[in-house]
Amino acid sequence: MAGTEAASSGRHAIASIYRSHHGWLLNLLSRKLGNMECAADLAHDTFARLIHAGDAASLREPRAYLTTVSTNLTADYFRRQALERAYLEALACLPEPSVPSPEDRALILESLTAISCALDRLPARVRDIFLLSQVDGLPYRDIADEMGITVNMVQKAMAKAYVQCCRVLQR
Known part of the structure; x- marks a missing residue:
């Protein structure tokens, strides 16, 4: 039963953090990205990382955790965007049959x-x-x-x- 109680406690902690901080995180990411859809995706990914980490019940500063995770995900997002732009620019320079x-x-x-x-x-x-x-x-x-x-x-x-x-x- 102890494992079930711990799992239940973890789910409640995640639900509480989500209710308390999702809107704040979504606004933060929206300002950073300038795109509400991307912000929603990254907010979802941030909470998915929190769930995967499995230690939501022990977080004393959820916003600090969410900020760190979302900042890393945002950096990954911008890196992917830069890679895609560079790749598409390189493709544009190729002759048509090589594309x-x-x-x-x-x-x-x-x-x-x-x-x-x-x-x-x-x-x-x-x-x-x-x-x-x-x-x-x-x-x-x-x-x-x-x-x-x-x-x-x-x-x-x-x-x-x-x-x-x-x-x-x-x-």
């Missing part, structure tokens, strides 16, 4: 978003090494010199980044 189908574009955007999120989860130095190699095209020796580390450390960081990207793309 991928709408289905392929959706898959590519989904993959780019997943890789971006995967890179965000890496330690900053590993991410920087990966970007210097893959975006800037620097050889490992130049990366090592620029960062003041060994080529072996660059190789290990790249392996870690590749593993993270592969995990995301296999889902």
